[in-house]
Amino acid sequence: MSTSLSPTLAAVTGSRVRRSRRRALVIGLLATLVVAAYGVNLMVGETFYPPSEIWRVILGETVPGASFTVGELRLPRATLAALAGFCFGMGGVTFQTMLRNPLASPDVIGITSGASAAAAFAIVVLGLTETGVSAFAIGAGLAVAIIVYTLSFRDGVAGTRLILIGIGIAAMLDSATAYVLSQAAQWDLQQAQRWLTGSLNGATWDETAQVALALLVLGPLLLGQARNLFMLQLGDDTAAALGVRLERTRIVVIVAAVGLLAFATAATGPIAFVAFLSGPIAARIIGSAGSLLVPAGLVGALLVLVADLIGQYAFDIRYPVGVVTGVLGAPYLVYLLIRTNRAGGSL
Amino acid sequence: MTATHSLLVSSLRLGYGDRTVIESLDLTLPPGKITAIVGANACGKSTLLRSMSRLLAPRAGHVLLDGREVHKMPAKELARTLGLLPQSPVAPEGITVSDLVGRGRNPHQRLLSRWSREDDAAVAAALDATHTADLADRSVDELSGGQRQRVWIAMALAQQTDLLLLDEPTTFLDVSHQVEVLDLLTDLNRNRGTTIVMVLHDLNMAARYADHLIALADGKLHAAGEPSAVLTEDCVRAVFGLDSQVITDPTSGKPLMLPLGRHHVAITRP
Ligand SMILES: Nc1ncnc2c1ncn2[C@@H]1O[C@H](COP(=O)(O)OP(=O)(O)OP(=O)(O)O)[C@@H](O)[C@H]1O
Ligand SMILES: [Mg+2]
Numbered sequence: 001m002s003t004s005l006s007p008t009l010a011a012v013t014g015s016r017v018r019r020s021r022r023r024a025l026v027i028g029l030l031a032t033l034v035v036a037a038y039g040v041n042l043m044v045g046e047t048f049y050p051p052s053e054i055w056r057v058i059l060g061e062t063v064p065g066a067s068f069t070v071g072e073l074r075l076p077r078a079t080l081a082a083l084a085g086f087c088f089g090m091g092g093v094t095f096q097t098m099l100r101n102p103l104a105s106p107d108v109i110g111i112t113s114g115a116s117a118a119a120a121f122a123i124v125v126l127g128l129t130e131t132g133v134s135a136f137a138i139g140a141g142l143a144v145a146i147i148v149y150t151l152s153f154r155d156g157v158a159g160t161r162l163i164l165i166g167i168g169i170a171a172m173l174d175s176a177t178a179y180v181l182s183q184a185a186q187w188d189l190q191q192a193q194r195w196l197t198g199s200l201n202g203a204t205w206d207e208t209a210q211v212a213l214a215l216l217v218l219g220p221l222l223l224g225q226a227r228n229l230f231m232l233q234l235g236d237d238t239a240a241a242l243g244v245r246l247e248r249t250r251i252v253v254i255v256a257a258v259g260l261l262a263f264a265t266a267a268t269g270p271i272a273f274v275a276f277l278s279g280p281i282a283a284r285i286i287g288s289a290g291s292l293l294v295p296a297g298l299v300g301a302l303l304v305l306v307a308d309l310i311g312q313y314a315f316d317i318r319y320p321v322g323v324v325t326g327v328l329g330a331p332y333l334v335y336l337l338i339r340t341n342r343a344g345g346s347l
Numbered sequence: 348m349t350a351t352h353s354l355l356v357s358s359l360r361l362g363y364g365d366r367t368v369i370e371s372l373d374l375t376l377p378p379g380k381i382t383a384i385v386g387a388n389a390c391g392k393s394t395l396l397r398s399m400s401r402l403l404a405p406r407a408g409h410v411l412l413d414g415r416e417v418h419k420m421p422a423k424e425l426a427r428t429l430g431l432l433p434q435s436p437v438a439p440e441g442i443t444v445s446d447l448v449g450r451g452r453n454p455h456q457r458l459l460s461r462w463s464r465e466d467d468a469a470v471a472a473a474l475d476a477t478h479t480a481d482l483a484d485r486s487v488d489e490l491s492g493g494q495r496q497r498v499w500i501a502m503a504l505a506q507q508t509d510l511l512l513l514d515e516p517t518t519f520l521d522v523s524h525q526v527e528v529l530d531l532l533t534d535l536n537r538n539r540g541t542t543i544v545m546v547l548h549d550l551n552m553a554a555r556y557a558d559h560l561i562a563l564a565d566g567k568l569h570a571a572g573e574p575s576a577v578l579t580e581d582c583v584r585a586v587f588g589l590d591s592q593v594i595t596d597p598t599s600g601k602p603l604m605l606p607l608g609r610h611h612v613a614i615t616r617p
Contacts, residue, residue, distance in 0.1 A: 008474055009468060016449070241432075243423035243453055287441065
C-alpha cells in the first residue's frame with residue numbers, strides 16, 4: 001500500500017469526514033433544541049416554575065402546586081408533544097422520500113385524515129377507548145395508504161396522480177370526520193378541534209405511553225430501513241440495481257410509518273402539516289448526506305413543542321397546536337403546488 | 348483480473364401489463380467482452396437490460412448468471428457482480444456529486460457497517476476515471492447534461508462489478524466525451540476484464556467499440572456476432588427501415604454505416 005494518497009482520494013475522504021461531522025453536529029444541535037423547548041414547555045404557563053422545582057417533580061417529590069400542574073398537566077402534554085412530533089416527522093419524511101415528492105406527505109395524501117376519521121368514529125360512534133382507537137386508526141391509515149397506492153398505480157407509481165388522488169381522499173375523509181363529530185351526543189368543541197386539526201389539550205399519561213411504545217417498536221424497524229429508503233431517492237431502477245429489494249422495503253416502511261402516524265394521530269389528532277414540513281426543513285439544514293429519518297423526527301418534535309407554546313401563550317385566546325402548525329404549513333403547501341405547476345405542467 | 352461470468356438469456360419473454368415487448372429471446376453475452384445492443388426506438392433494449400439486472404421479472408424463460416437464475420439471487424449479491432446504469436436516472440434534489448457516486452457503494456455495505464477506506468478509494472477511482480473529480484462538491488442539479496452523465500457512470504464504476512450494463516451511456520455527450528466514455532469502458536474491459544453490455548444508438552460507435560454486436564428488431568433477435576458480420580446494409584434496412592451504404596472505416600477497419608436519406612445522396616442507390 002502506498003503512503004502517498006492521490007489528491008482525489010484525500011479530497012473524497014476529507015469531504016466525507018466533513019459531511020458526517022456536520023451531520024452529527026446538526027443532529028446534536030436539533031436534539032439540544034428539542035430538549036430546551038421541552039424544558040420551556042414545562043416551566044412556562046399560568047405559573048412559572050424554575051427548573052429546580054421541575055426536576056424535583058420529575059424525581060417524584062411532592063412539590064405543592066407544581067406536583068399537579070407540572071406532573072399531571074405539563075409533563076404529559078410536553079412529552080406527548082415531543083413524541084407525537086417525532087412520529088409525525090419520521091412518518092412524513094418516509095413517505096416523501098419513498099415517493100420522491102415533498103407533496104406526497106401522509107397529511108396531504110389522506111393517511112392522517114384516514115387515521116383521524118377512524119379515531120373519531122371509534123370514539124364517537126363505537127365508544128371505544130385508547131387501544132381500540134389506536135387499532136382503528138392504524139387500520140384506517142393502512143387502508144388509505146393501500147387505496148391511494150393502488151388507485152394511482154399503473155406500471156409504476158406516478159407522483160402527481162398519487163398526490164391528486166390522495167388530496168381527494170383526504171378531503172372526503174375530513175368531511176367524514178366532520179360528519180361523525182356532528183353526530184356526537186355531547187357537542188364537545190375541544191374534541192372536535194382535536195380530530196380536525198390536532199390538539200394536545202387533555203393529554204394523558206396513558207396516551208403518551210402508547211405513543212412512546214409505538215415509537216420504541218416501530219422506530220427501530222423504520223431505522224433499519226434507513227439505508228434502503230435513502231437509496232430509493234435515486235429512483236426505483238437505480239436503487240434496485242444497487243441491491244435494494246423494492247417490494248420488501250416498501251412494505252416494511254409503509255407499515256412502520258403508517259403505524260407511527262396512526263398512533264400519534266390517535267393520541268393528538270392530525271396535527272396539521274407537521275409530517276409535511278419536518279422532512280423538507282430537515283433536508284434544508286442537513287443537506288443530502290445520510291438518512292433524514294432522525295433529523296426529521298427531531299424537527300417534528302421541535303415544531304410541535306414550539307407551536308404548542310405559541311398556541312397556548314402567544315395570544316389572548318388559546319389555540320390548539322394544529323391551528324398554529326396549520327398556519328405555518330399552508331404557505332409552504334401553496335408554494336409547492338405553484339412550483340409543481342410551473343415545473344411539470346401536469347397538474 | 349476479475350473473474351469472468353457467463354450471462355445468458357433463454358426463451359425470455361418480457362412485457363408490461365398485457366403487452367409483450369420481447370418474445371422468446373435467446374442470447375449469450377460473451378464473458379470478458381464488450382457487447383453493444385442496437386435497435387430502433389421502443390424495440391425493447393431497455394426492457395431487456397432491466398430484466399437482465401432483475402428489475403423486471405420474466406413472463407417466461409430465464410436470465411442466468413453463472414448458471415443461476417438472476418431473479419432468485421439475493422439482491423445485494425447480484426449487485427456486487429452486476430451493475431446497471433439505467434437510461435434516464437434521476438438524481439435527488441441537491442445531492443452532491445461525491446454523495447451520488449458514493450451511493451454506488453451500497454451493495455458493498457452492511458446494515459451497520461461504517462464507511463470504509465475501500466469505499467473512499469472506489470469513489471475516488473471512479474471520479475478520476477470519469478474526469479469528474481473537480482466536480483465532487485458540486486450539486487448534481489447544476490451540472491450540464493454531459494457532466495451529469497459522466498457522474499452517473501462514475502456511480503456505476505464505484506459499484507465495482509465484474510459485469511456492467513449501461514443503457515445509452517453516451518447520450519447527451521459531445522463527440523469527444525462520447526469517445527472518452529467508450530475508451531474508458533474499453534480500458535475497464537481490457538485492464539480489469541469487466542464484461543460490458545451497452546445499448547448504443549450510434550451504430551458506428553457500436554461497431555467500432557464492441558467485440559460483439561446484437562441487433563434487435565421488434566423484441567426479436569435479428570443478428571448477433573462480430574460487428575463486421577452484423578452491421579450490413581441488409582441489417583440496417585431490416586432493423587431500422589433505412590437504406591444505407593456500409594463501407595470499411597479506414598481508421599479502425601470496422602464497418603462504417605452511411606445512411607442514405609431522401610436528400611443529399613450523390614450516388615445511385617443499390
Ligand atoms: N414501464 C413501462 N410500462 C409500460 N410500457 C413500457 C414501460 N417501459 C417501456 N414500455 C414499452 O415497452 C416497449 C419497449 O420499451 P424500451 O424502453 O425497452 O425500448 P427501447 O428499445 O429501450 O427504446 P429507446 O431506444 O427509445 O430507449 C415500448 O413500446 C415502451 O412503450
Ligand atoms: Mg431505451
